[in-house]
Amino acid sequence: MECGGIPPLSLVPSDHPATLLAMAAATSVKDALRSPEPRESILVQGWVRTRRDSKAFSFIELNDGSSLKNLQIIANDTLPNYSDVQHLATGSSIAVRGRLAASQGKGQSWEVIAEELTIVGRADETYPLQKKGHTPEFLREIAHLRPRSNLFGSVFRVRNRLAYAIHTFFQERGFVYVHTPIITGSDAEGAGELFRVTTIDAKSPPRTADGQIDYAQDFFGRSAYLTVSGQLQVEAFACALSKVYTFGPTFRAENSNTSRHANEFWMIEPEMAFCDLGCNMDTAEELVKYLITDIRSNCPDEIELFGKFVDKELMARLDFVLDRPFQRISYTEAVELLLKSAQKFEFPVEYGANLQSEHERWLTEKHFRCPVTVFNYPKEIKPFYMRLNDDGKTVTAMDVLVPGIGEIVGGSQREERLDVLEANMQRHGLDPADYKWYLDLRRYGTVPHSGFGLGFERMLMFVTGVSNIRDVIPFARTPGSAEF
RNA sequence: UCCUGAGUAGCUCAGUGGUAGAGCGGUCGGCUGUUAACCGAUUGGUCGUAGGUUCGAGUCCUACCUCAGGAGCCA
Secondary structure, three states: OOOOOOOOOOOOOOOOOOOHHHOOOOOOHHHHHOOOOOEEEEEEEEEEEEEEEOOOEEEEEEEOOOOOOOEEEEEEOOOOOHHHHOOOOOOOEEEEEEEEEEOOOOOOOEEEEEEEEEEEEOOOOOOOOOOOOOOHHHHHHOOOOHHHOHHHHHHHHHHHHHHHHHHHHHHHOOOEEOOOOOEEOOOOOOOOOOOEOOOOOOOOOOEOOOOOEOHHHOOOOOOOEEOOOOHHHHHHHHHHHOEEEEEEEEEOOOOOOOOOOOOEEEEEEEEEEOOOHHHHHHHHHHHHHHHHHHHHHHOHHHHHHHHHHOOOOHHHHHHHHHHOOOEEEEHHHHHHHHHHOOOOOOOOOOOOOOOOHHHHHHHHHHHOOOOEEEEEEEHHHOOOOEOEOOOOOEEEEEEEEEOOOEEEEEEEEEOOOHHHHHHHHHHOOOOHHHHHHHHHHHHOOOOOEEEEEEEHHHHHHHHHOOOOHHHOOOOOOEOOEOOO
Protein backbone atom coordinates (compact mmCIF):
# COMPACT_ATOMS: atom_id res chain seq x y z
CA MET A 1 0.00 0.00 0.00
CA GLU A 2 1.21 3.46 -0.79
CA CYS A 3 0.35 6.87 0.47
CA GLY A 4 -2.98 7.10 -1.31
CA GLY A 5 -5.16 4.67 -3.16
CA ILE A 6 -8.88 4.32 -3.74
CA PRO A 7 -10.74 1.23 -4.79
CA PRO A 8 -12.48 1.15 -8.17
CA LEU A 9 -16.06 2.32 -8.17
CA SER A 10 -18.21 -0.78 -8.17
CA LEU A 11 -21.59 0.41 -6.93
CA VAL A 12 -23.54 2.92 -8.96
CA PRO A 13 -27.05 4.24 -8.27
CA SER A 14 -29.26 2.38 -10.71
CA ASP A 15 -31.28 5.45 -11.60
CA HIS A 16 -28.21 7.47 -12.49
CA PRO A 17 -28.19 8.82 -16.03
CA ALA A 18 -24.44 8.50 -16.38
CA THR A 19 -23.62 5.63 -18.66
CA LEU A 20 -19.92 6.15 -18.01
CA LEU A 21 -20.29 5.08 -14.41
CA ALA A 22 -21.56 1.68 -15.44
CA MET A 23 -18.41 0.95 -17.37
CA ALA A 24 -15.47 -1.12 -16.25
CA ALA A 25 -13.37 -0.02 -13.32
CA ALA A 26 -11.99 3.49 -13.52
CA THR A 27 -8.32 4.39 -13.45
CA SER A 28 -7.18 6.54 -10.55
CA VAL A 29 -5.58 9.88 -11.29
CA LYS A 30 -2.45 8.60 -9.63
CA ASP A 31 -2.23 5.57 -11.90
CA ALA A 32 -3.10 7.60 -14.99
CA LEU A 33 -0.29 10.06 -14.28
CA ARG A 34 2.32 7.34 -13.97
CA SER A 35 1.19 5.37 -16.98
CA PRO A 36 4.21 4.17 -18.96
CA GLU A 37 2.51 4.70 -22.32
CA PRO A 38 -0.48 6.38 -24.01
CA ARG A 39 -3.82 4.62 -23.74
CA GLU A 40 -6.57 4.53 -26.32
CA SER A 41 -9.33 4.37 -23.75
CA ILE A 42 -9.37 5.39 -20.12
CA LEU A 43 -12.06 6.22 -17.58
CA VAL A 44 -11.30 8.68 -14.81
CA GLN A 45 -13.59 10.08 -12.13
CA GLY A 46 -13.20 12.81 -9.58
CA TRP A 47 -13.81 16.40 -8.63
CA VAL A 48 -13.06 19.51 -10.64
CA ARG A 49 -10.34 21.57 -8.99
CA THR A 50 -10.34 24.33 -11.59
CA ARG A 51 -11.25 24.94 -15.17
CA ARG A 52 -9.87 27.27 -17.84
CA ASP A 53 -11.35 27.96 -21.24
CA SER A 54 -9.34 28.05 -24.39
CA LYS A 55 -10.57 28.90 -27.88
CA ALA A 56 -12.05 25.57 -28.90
CA PHE A 57 -11.80 23.60 -25.68
CA SER A 58 -11.68 23.74 -21.92
CA PHE A 59 -8.91 22.64 -19.54
CA ILE A 60 -10.18 20.80 -16.48
CA GLU A 61 -7.98 19.92 -13.52
CA LEU A 62 -9.34 16.68 -12.12
CA ASN A 63 -8.51 15.33 -8.66
CA ASP A 64 -9.76 12.13 -7.05
CA GLY A 65 -7.70 12.15 -3.87
CA SER A 66 -5.46 9.32 -5.03
CA SER A 67 -2.65 11.77 -5.50
CA LEU A 68 -1.67 15.32 -4.73
CA LYS A 69 -1.36 15.95 -8.44
CA ASN A 70 -4.29 16.72 -10.73
CA LEU A 71 -4.99 15.15 -14.11
CA GLN A 72 -5.57 17.62 -16.93
CA ILE A 73 -8.65 16.94 -18.99
CA ILE A 74 -9.07 18.45 -22.47
CA ALA A 75 -12.77 18.95 -23.15
CA ASN A 76 -13.24 19.92 -26.81
CA ASP A 77 -16.16 22.07 -27.94
CA THR A 78 -17.30 19.12 -30.05
CA LEU A 79 -18.63 17.42 -26.91
CA PRO A 80 -22.44 17.39 -27.11
CA ASN A 81 -22.73 18.85 -23.60
CA TYR A 82 -19.93 21.41 -24.07
CA SER A 83 -22.09 24.35 -23.00
CA ASP A 84 -22.68 22.59 -19.69
CA VAL A 85 -18.98 21.75 -19.40
CA GLN A 86 -18.16 25.44 -19.79
CA HIS A 87 -20.21 26.12 -16.68
CA LEU A 88 -18.57 23.42 -14.59
CA ALA A 89 -17.59 25.04 -11.32
CA THR A 90 -14.85 24.07 -8.91
CA GLY A 91 -16.03 21.22 -6.72
CA SER A 92 -18.24 19.49 -9.30
CA SER A 93 -17.87 15.77 -9.75
CA ILE A 94 -17.41 14.31 -13.23
CA ALA A 95 -16.58 11.08 -15.02
CA VAL A 96 -14.52 11.24 -18.18
CA ARG A 97 -13.89 8.64 -20.83
CA GLY A 98 -11.24 9.46 -23.36
CA ARG A 99 -7.73 9.01 -24.60
CA LEU A 100 -4.63 9.26 -22.39
CA ALA A 101 -2.12 11.19 -24.47
CA ALA A 102 1.16 13.00 -24.05
CA SER A 103 0.44 16.59 -23.08
CA GLN A 104 1.21 19.31 -25.62
CA GLY A 105 1.66 21.82 -22.83
CA LYS A 106 4.28 22.17 -20.15
CA GLY A 107 3.74 21.17 -16.53
CA GLN A 108 2.38 17.66 -17.01
CA SER A 109 3.39 14.64 -19.05
CA TRP A 110 -0.06 13.13 -19.57
CA GLU A 111 -3.54 14.47 -20.19
CA VAL A 112 -6.90 12.99 -21.09
CA ILE A 113 -8.64 14.05 -24.30
CA ALA A 114 -12.29 13.65 -23.34
CA GLU A 115 -14.53 11.75 -25.70
CA GLU A 116 -17.40 11.61 -23.25
CA LEU A 117 -17.78 13.74 -20.13
CA THR A 118 -20.53 13.08 -17.62
CA ILE A 119 -21.39 15.68 -15.02
CA VAL A 120 -22.16 13.53 -11.99
CA GLY A 121 -22.82 16.21 -9.39
CA ARG A 122 -22.72 19.96 -9.78
CA ALA A 123 -21.26 22.44 -7.35
CA ASP A 124 -22.50 25.98 -7.59
CA GLU A 125 -20.78 29.28 -6.92
CA THR A 126 -21.32 28.93 -3.19
CA TYR A 127 -18.70 26.12 -3.04
CA PRO A 128 -16.35 27.51 -0.42
CA LEU A 129 -13.03 26.14 -1.66
CA GLN A 130 -11.21 28.38 -4.10
CA LYS A 131 -8.24 27.45 -6.15
CA LYS A 132 -6.22 29.92 -4.16
CA GLY A 133 -4.81 29.13 -0.76
CA HIS A 134 -6.94 29.12 2.36
CA THR A 135 -5.88 29.37 5.97
CA PRO A 136 -6.08 26.16 8.02
CA GLU A 137 -8.37 28.03 10.43
CA PHE A 138 -10.94 28.66 7.71
CA LEU A 139 -10.71 25.11 6.40
CA ARG A 140 -11.27 23.82 9.93
CA GLU A 141 -14.75 25.38 9.81
CA ILE A 142 -15.56 23.28 6.74
CA ALA A 143 -14.08 20.03 7.99
CA HIS A 144 -16.36 18.04 5.69
CA LEU A 145 -14.91 19.70 2.58
CA ARG A 146 -11.31 20.29 3.59
CA PRO A 147 -10.07 16.83 2.55
CA ARG A 148 -10.65 18.14 -0.98
CA SER A 149 -7.88 20.69 -0.48
CA ASN A 150 -4.27 19.95 -1.34
CA LEU A 151 -3.10 20.40 2.22
CA PHE A 152 -5.69 18.24 3.94
CA GLY A 153 -5.82 15.62 1.22
CA SER A 154 -2.09 15.25 1.78
CA VAL A 155 -2.39 15.17 5.57
CA PHE A 156 -4.92 12.36 5.45
CA ARG A 157 -3.04 10.33 2.88
CA VAL A 158 -0.02 10.55 5.18
CA ARG A 159 -2.19 9.67 8.17
CA ASN A 160 -3.24 6.51 6.34
CA ARG A 161 0.33 5.60 5.48
CA LEU A 162 1.54 6.31 9.01
CA ALA A 163 -1.05 3.93 10.46
CA TYR A 164 0.03 1.28 7.98
CA ALA A 165 3.71 1.81 8.81
CA ILE A 166 3.00 1.42 12.52
CA HIS A 167 1.44 -1.97 11.97
CA THR A 168 4.26 -2.98 9.64
CA PHE A 169 6.89 -2.03 12.21
CA PHE A 170 5.36 -4.16 14.94
CA GLN A 171 4.22 -7.05 12.77
CA GLU A 172 7.70 -7.39 11.27
CA ARG A 173 9.07 -7.65 14.80
CA GLY A 174 6.65 -10.30 16.02
CA PHE A 175 4.35 -8.09 18.05
CA VAL A 176 0.72 -9.15 18.42
CA TYR A 177 -1.97 -6.51 17.89
CA VAL A 178 -4.35 -6.50 20.87
CA HIS A 179 -7.70 -4.69 20.94
CA THR A 180 -8.05 -3.38 24.46
CA PRO A 181 -11.50 -2.19 25.53
CA ILE A 182 -12.82 1.27 24.74
CA ILE A 183 -15.13 1.15 27.76
CA THR A 184 -13.31 0.66 31.02
CA GLY A 185 -14.14 0.42 34.68
CA SER A 186 -10.79 1.69 35.88
CA ASP A 187 -11.39 5.13 37.25
CA ALA A 188 -7.95 5.89 38.64
CA GLU A 189 -5.38 5.21 35.99
CA GLY A 190 -3.78 8.54 36.64
CA ALA A 191 -3.87 9.60 33.02
CA GLY A 192 -6.40 12.39 33.24
CA GLU A 193 -10.11 13.10 33.52
CA LEU A 194 -12.54 10.52 32.16
CA PHE A 195 -15.74 10.64 30.15
CA ARG A 196 -18.46 8.73 31.95
CA VAL A 197 -20.38 6.11 29.99
CA THR A 198 -23.88 5.72 31.34
CA THR A 199 -27.46 4.84 30.43
CA ILE A 200 -28.85 6.41 33.59
CA ASP A 201 -31.65 8.90 32.95
CA ALA A 202 -30.12 12.27 33.78
CA LYS A 203 -33.54 13.62 34.84
CA SER A 204 -34.31 10.96 37.43
CA PRO A 205 -31.22 8.94 38.35
CA PRO A 206 -31.45 6.16 40.93
CA ARG A 207 -30.16 7.30 44.31
CA THR A 208 -28.38 5.61 47.17
CA ALA A 209 -29.54 6.05 50.75
CA ASP A 210 -27.31 9.10 51.18
CA GLY A 211 -28.61 10.81 48.04
CA GLN A 212 -25.72 10.07 45.69
CA ILE A 213 -26.36 8.73 42.19
CA ASP A 214 -26.36 4.94 42.47
CA TYR A 215 -24.09 3.74 39.70
CA ALA A 216 -24.46 0.16 40.91
CA GLN A 217 -27.78 0.35 39.03
CA ASP A 218 -26.11 1.63 35.87
CA PHE A 219 -25.72 -0.46 32.71
CA PHE A 220 -22.51 -2.22 33.75
CA GLY A 221 -23.47 -2.48 37.41
CA ARG A 222 -20.76 0.00 38.25
CA SER A 223 -19.26 3.26 37.01
CA ALA A 224 -17.82 2.99 33.50
CA TYR A 225 -15.75 5.35 31.41
CA LEU A 226 -14.17 5.76 28.01
CA THR A 227 -10.61 4.53 28.15
CA VAL A 228 -7.73 6.90 28.80
CA SER A 229 -5.18 4.19 28.08
CA GLY A 230 -5.13 0.52 27.22
CA GLN A 231 -1.94 0.03 29.16
CA LEU A 232 -3.18 -1.87 32.19
CA GLN A 233 -5.12 -4.32 30.02
CA VAL A 234 -2.36 -4.74 27.48
CA GLU A 235 0.07 -5.60 30.26
CA ALA A 236 -2.01 -8.73 30.81
CA PHE A 237 -1.46 -9.70 27.20
CA ALA A 238 2.26 -8.89 27.31
CA CYS A 239 2.47 -11.29 30.24
CA ALA A 240 1.16 -14.02 27.93
CA LEU A 241 2.02 -13.19 24.32
CA SER A 242 5.32 -11.48 25.22
CA LYS A 243 5.33 -8.66 22.65
CA VAL A 244 2.07 -6.85 22.03
CA TYR A 245 0.72 -3.47 21.03
CA THR A 246 -2.53 -1.58 20.97
CA PHE A 247 -3.50 1.03 18.42
CA GLY A 248 -6.85 2.64 18.98
CA PRO A 249 -8.80 5.65 20.13
CA THR A 250 -8.30 7.21 23.54
CA PHE A 251 -10.47 9.72 25.37
CA ARG A 252 -9.56 12.36 27.90
CA ALA A 253 -12.07 14.78 29.36
CA GLU A 254 -9.44 17.42 30.10
CA ASN A 255 -10.40 21.00 29.34
CA SER A 256 -7.22 21.46 27.36
CA ASN A 257 -7.09 24.28 24.87
CA THR A 258 -3.80 23.89 23.10
CA SER A 259 -2.56 23.01 19.66
CA ARG A 260 -1.30 19.65 20.96
CA HIS A 261 -4.35 18.26 22.80
CA ALA A 262 -7.61 16.71 21.65
CA ASN A 263 -10.26 14.92 23.70
CA GLU A 264 -10.36 12.00 21.29
CA PHE A 265 -7.07 10.86 19.83
CA TRP A 266 -5.29 7.70 18.80
CA MET A 267 -2.45 6.13 20.65
CA ILE A 268 -0.04 3.29 20.03
CA GLU A 269 0.92 1.37 23.16
CA PRO A 270 3.49 -1.40 22.83
CA GLU A 271 4.14 -3.57 25.85
CA MET A 272 7.03 -6.01 26.07
CA ALA A 273 7.70 -8.79 28.55
CA PHE A 274 11.31 -9.40 29.62
CA CYS A 275 12.17 -5.87 28.54
CA ASP A 276 13.78 -3.27 30.79
CA LEU A 277 13.92 0.50 30.47
CA GLY A 278 16.88 0.43 28.07
CA CYS A 279 15.12 -2.02 25.78
CA ASN A 280 12.02 0.17 26.04
CA MET A 281 13.90 3.30 25.00
CA ASP A 282 15.56 1.39 22.14
CA THR A 283 12.16 0.35 20.81
CA ALA A 284 10.62 3.81 21.10
CA GLU A 285 13.53 5.48 19.32
CA GLU A 286 13.66 2.81 16.63
CA LEU A 287 9.92 3.20 16.04
CA VAL A 288 10.08 6.97 15.68
CA LYS A 289 12.95 6.70 13.20
CA TYR A 290 11.26 3.93 11.26
CA LEU A 291 8.10 5.98 10.85
CA ILE A 292 9.98 9.04 9.63
CA THR A 293 11.93 6.93 7.13
CA ASP A 294 8.78 5.27 5.87
CA ILE A 295 6.84 8.49 5.32
CA ARG A 296 9.89 10.17 3.84
CA SER A 297 10.19 7.54 1.14
CA ASN A 298 6.53 6.67 0.54
CA CYS A 299 4.88 10.10 0.61
CA PRO A 300 7.43 12.29 -1.20
CA ASP A 301 4.90 14.57 -2.93
CA GLU A 302 3.08 15.26 0.32
CA ILE A 303 6.27 15.92 2.27
CA GLU A 304 7.41 18.29 -0.45
CA LEU A 305 4.12 20.20 -0.18
CA PHE A 306 4.46 20.45 3.60
CA GLY A 307 8.05 21.62 3.23
CA LYS A 308 6.93 24.34 0.82
CA PHE A 309 3.72 25.63 2.41
CA VAL A 310 3.62 24.45 6.03
CA ASP A 311 7.11 24.33 7.46
CA LYS A 312 10.17 25.32 5.48
CA GLU A 313 12.46 23.51 7.92
CA LEU A 314 10.56 20.24 7.73
CA MET A 315 12.77 18.22 5.45
CA ALA A 316 15.99 19.36 7.05
CA ARG A 317 14.62 18.48 10.47
CA LEU A 318 13.40 15.04 9.44
CA ASP A 319 16.75 14.23 7.83
CA PHE A 320 18.58 15.58 10.85
CA VAL A 321 16.60 13.30 13.14
CA LEU A 322 17.32 10.29 10.95
CA ASP A 323 21.03 11.04 10.74
CA ARG A 324 21.71 11.26 14.44
CA PRO A 325 21.12 9.04 17.46
CA PHE A 326 18.60 10.34 19.96
CA GLN A 327 20.13 12.00 22.99
CA ARG A 328 19.54 10.17 26.24
CA ILE A 329 19.72 11.97 29.51
CA SER A 330 18.49 11.24 33.01
CA TYR A 331 16.07 13.62 34.67
CA THR A 332 18.75 14.52 37.18
CA GLU A 333 21.25 15.37 34.44
CA ALA A 334 18.59 17.34 32.58
CA VAL A 335 17.88 19.44 35.66
CA GLU A 336 21.60 20.07 36.12
CA LEU A 337 21.95 21.12 32.49
CA LEU A 338 18.99 23.46 32.78
CA LEU A 339 20.34 24.98 35.99
CA LYS A 340 23.77 25.51 34.40
CA SER A 341 22.34 27.05 31.25
CA ALA A 342 22.44 30.79 30.89
CA GLN A 343 18.88 30.67 29.59
CA LYS A 344 16.28 32.63 31.54
CA PHE A 345 13.11 30.63 32.13
CA GLU A 346 9.74 31.92 33.17
CA PHE A 347 9.40 29.00 35.57
CA PRO A 348 12.29 28.05 37.84
CA VAL A 349 14.08 24.76 37.34
CA GLU A 350 14.15 22.66 40.45
CA TYR A 351 14.76 19.03 41.21
CA GLY A 352 11.53 17.21 42.01
CA ALA A 353 9.27 19.33 39.85
CA ASN A 354 7.95 18.45 36.43
CA LEU A 355 9.90 19.86 33.52
CA GLN A 356 7.98 22.78 32.07
CA SER A 357 7.28 23.01 28.35
CA GLU A 358 9.89 25.73 28.05
CA HIS A 359 12.45 23.47 29.74
CA GLU A 360 11.69 20.59 27.40
CA ARG A 361 11.84 22.91 24.43
CA TRP A 362 15.20 24.24 25.48
CA LEU A 363 16.60 20.72 25.75
CA THR A 364 15.33 19.47 22.41
CA GLU A 365 15.31 22.67 20.34
CA LYS A 366 18.18 24.75 21.70
CA HIS A 367 20.65 22.56 23.50
CA PHE A 368 20.67 19.17 21.75
CA ARG A 369 18.70 20.22 18.67
CA CYS A 370 17.45 16.68 18.18
CA PRO A 371 15.01 14.30 19.87
CA VAL A 372 15.86 13.74 23.52
CA THR A 373 14.88 10.84 25.73
CA VAL A 374 14.68 11.86 29.37
CA PHE A 375 14.52 8.98 31.87
CA ASN A 376 14.48 8.17 35.61
CA TYR A 377 12.09 10.79 36.97
CA PRO A 378 11.39 11.42 40.68
CA LYS A 379 8.75 8.96 41.85
CA GLU A 380 6.56 11.72 43.29
CA ILE A 381 5.63 13.11 39.87
CA LYS A 382 4.93 9.82 38.10
CA PRO A 383 2.12 7.21 38.28
CA PHE A 384 1.97 4.22 40.59
CA TYR A 385 2.77 1.52 38.02
CA MET A 386 6.30 2.71 37.19
CA ARG A 387 9.14 0.61 38.53
CA LEU A 388 10.99 2.00 41.53
CA ASN A 389 14.74 2.29 40.98
CA ASP A 390 17.30 1.03 43.50
CA ASP A 391 17.95 4.59 44.67
CA GLY A 392 14.43 4.55 46.13
CA LYS A 393 13.88 8.07 44.77
CA THR A 394 13.34 7.69 41.06
CA VAL A 395 11.18 5.52 38.82
CA THR A 396 11.93 4.10 35.39
CA ALA A 397 9.90 6.67 33.46
CA MET A 398 11.00 7.88 30.07
CA ASP A 399 9.72 10.65 27.81
CA VAL A 400 10.82 11.19 24.22
CA LEU A 401 10.83 14.90 23.41
CA VAL A 402 10.97 16.18 19.85
CA PRO A 403 11.58 19.69 18.54
CA GLY A 404 8.44 21.67 17.84
CA ILE A 405 6.03 19.37 19.60
CA GLY A 406 7.50 18.33 22.91
CA GLU A 407 6.49 15.03 24.41
CA ILE A 408 5.67 12.48 21.74
CA VAL A 409 6.28 9.30 23.73
CA GLY A 410 5.74 8.60 27.41
CA GLY A 411 6.52 5.24 28.95
CA SER A 412 8.23 3.24 31.63
CA GLN A 413 9.37 -0.10 32.90
CA ARG A 414 6.47 -1.40 35.00
CA GLU A 415 6.75 -2.37 38.63
CA GLU A 416 6.76 -6.17 38.56
CA ARG A 417 7.35 -6.73 42.32
CA LEU A 418 4.02 -7.32 44.07
CA ASP A 419 4.97 -5.80 47.41
CA VAL A 420 6.57 -2.72 45.89
CA LEU A 421 3.60 -2.19 43.58
CA GLU A 422 1.14 -2.41 46.47
CA ALA A 423 3.21 0.11 48.41
CA ASN A 424 3.24 2.44 45.37
CA MET A 425 -0.54 2.23 45.16
CA GLN A 426 -0.95 3.11 48.78
CA ARG A 427 1.44 6.02 48.38
CA HIS A 428 -0.76 7.26 45.53
CA GLY A 429 -3.94 6.87 47.58
CA LEU A 430 -5.21 3.90 45.56
CA ASP A 431 -6.80 0.80 47.06
CA PRO A 432 -5.00 -2.37 45.87
CA ALA A 433 -8.32 -4.19 46.20
CA ASP A 434 -9.58 -2.22 43.20
CA TYR A 435 -6.74 -3.63 41.10
CA LYS A 436 -6.93 -7.27 41.96
CA TRP A 437 -6.60 -8.56 38.41
CA TYR A 438 -3.70 -6.20 37.72
CA LEU A 439 -1.90 -7.40 40.84
CA ASP A 440 -2.51 -11.00 39.80
CA LEU A 441 -0.08 -10.39 36.93
CA ARG A 442 2.60 -9.95 39.62
CA ARG A 443 1.24 -12.73 41.77
CA TYR A 444 1.50 -15.39 39.08
CA GLY A 445 4.68 -15.65 37.05
CA THR A 446 5.65 -12.00 37.15
CA VAL A 447 8.26 -10.71 34.71
CA PRO A 448 10.03 -7.43 34.15
CA HIS A 449 8.15 -5.63 31.40
CA SER A 450 8.02 -2.26 29.76
CA GLY A 451 5.96 -0.22 27.40
CA PHE A 452 5.14 3.24 26.20
CA GLY A 453 2.49 5.33 24.54
CA LEU A 454 3.12 7.08 21.25
CA GLY A 455 0.64 9.81 20.38
CA PHE A 456 -0.45 9.03 16.84
CA GLU A 457 -1.50 12.58 16.02
CA ARG A 458 1.62 14.05 17.56
CA MET A 459 3.73 11.77 15.42
CA LEU A 460 1.71 12.85 12.40
CA MET A 461 2.26 16.49 13.33
CA PHE A 462 5.96 15.83 13.54
CA VAL A 463 6.29 14.20 10.12
CA THR A 464 4.03 16.74 8.37
CA GLY A 465 5.08 19.90 10.18
CA VAL A 466 1.40 20.73 10.74
CA SER A 467 1.38 22.65 14.01
CA ASN A 468 -2.21 22.15 15.22
CA ILE A 469 -3.54 18.74 16.23
CA ARG A 470 -7.01 19.76 14.96
CA ASP A 471 -5.57 19.71 11.46
CA VAL A 472 -4.34 16.11 11.50
CA ILE A 473 -7.64 14.60 12.76
CA PRO A 474 -10.51 14.14 10.27
CA PHE A 475 -13.12 15.60 12.62
CA ALA A 476 -11.47 16.86 15.77
CA ARG A 477 -13.09 16.71 19.20
CA THR A 478 -11.95 19.53 21.45
CA PRO A 479 -13.64 21.35 24.34
CA GLY A 480 -16.83 22.97 23.11
CA SER A 481 -16.43 21.54 19.64
CA ALA A 482 -17.98 18.37 18.19
CA GLU A 483 -19.89 19.82 15.26
CA PHE A 484 -19.17 17.26 12.58
C1' U B 1 -9.27 26.78 33.44
C1' C B 2 -5.65 31.12 33.23
C1' C B 3 -2.86 35.02 30.23
C1' U B 4 -2.48 37.70 25.50
C1' G B 5 -4.43 38.96 20.78
C1' A B 6 -8.21 38.88 17.02
C1' G B 7 -13.46 38.98 14.98
C1' U B 8 -15.39 44.26 8.82
C1' A B 9 -17.86 41.12 1.62
C1' G B 10 -17.43 33.92 0.01
C1' C B 11 -11.66 34.29 1.37
C1' U B 12 -7.32 37.51 3.03
C1' C B 13 -7.27 42.14 5.06
C1' A B 14 -7.24 48.02 5.34
C1' G B 15 -10.41 51.44 7.64
C1' U B 16 -6.46 56.98 13.37
C1' G B 17 -15.25 59.22 16.65
C1' G B 18 -17.95 62.04 10.95
C1' U B 19 -20.62 58.88 3.43
C1' A B 20 -18.45 50.86 4.21
C1' G B 21 -13.07 50.00 1.22
C1' A B 22 -9.11 46.97 -1.55
C1' G B 23 -7.11 42.48 -3.52
C1' C B 24 -8.65 37.70 -4.52
C1' G B 25 -13.12 34.70 -5.51
C1' G B 26 -18.03 34.52 -8.01
C1' U B 27 -20.90 36.20 -12.41
C1' C B 28 -20.95 38.23 -17.59
C1' G B 29 -17.99 39.44 -21.90
C1' G B 30 -13.17 39.33 -24.56
C1' C B 31 -8.51 36.79 -25.59
C1' U B 32 -5.76 32.58 -25.30
C1' G B 33 -2.41 24.89 -25.34
C1' U B 34 -3.78 27.02 -20.48
C1' U B 35 -0.99 26.02 -15.50
C1' A B 36 -3.00 30.33 -8.68
C1' A B 37 -3.54 32.39 -16.90
C1' C B 38 -4.50 37.31 -18.87
C1' C B 39 -7.84 41.97 -20.14
C1' G B 40 -12.59 44.59 -19.21
C1' A B 41 -17.16 45.05 -16.67
C1' U B 42 -20.01 43.55 -12.65
C1' U B 43 -21.57 41.35 -8.00
C1' G B 44 -20.95 41.57 -3.17
C1' G B 45 -21.92 43.94 4.13
C1' U B 46 -26.93 42.56 10.57
C1' C B 47 -18.73 45.63 10.80
C1' G B 48 -19.20 38.44 16.20
C1' U B 49 -23.74 39.24 19.89
C1' A B 50 -26.14 42.33 23.57
C1' G B 51 -26.00 46.65 26.24
C1' G B 52 -23.73 51.53 27.18
C1' U B 53 -21.05 56.55 26.26
C1' U B 54 -21.77 60.31 22.33
C1' C B 55 -25.12 65.14 18.28
C1' G B 56 -22.84 60.95 15.78
C1' A B 57 -19.66 54.31 17.06
C1' G B 58 -16.65 49.55 12.50
C1' U B 59 -13.66 52.87 15.78
C1' C B 60 -14.51 54.32 22.90
C1' C B 61 -16.56 51.34 27.51
C1' U B 62 -18.87 46.66 29.77
C1' A B 63 -20.46 41.66 29.43
C1' C B 64 -20.82 37.42 26.61
C1' C B 65 -19.66 34.20 22.23
C1' U B 66 -16.09 32.30 18.77
C1' C B 67 -11.18 31.71 16.97
C1' A B 68 -5.78 31.97 17.35
C1' G B 69 -1.08 31.99 20.24
C1' G B 70 1.01 30.87 25.08
C1' A B 71 0.47 28.22 30.11
C1' G B 72 -1.35 23.98 33.01
C1' C B 73 -2.96 18.69 32.29
C1' C B 74 -0.62 14.95 28.85
C1' A B 75 0.03 11.62 24.14
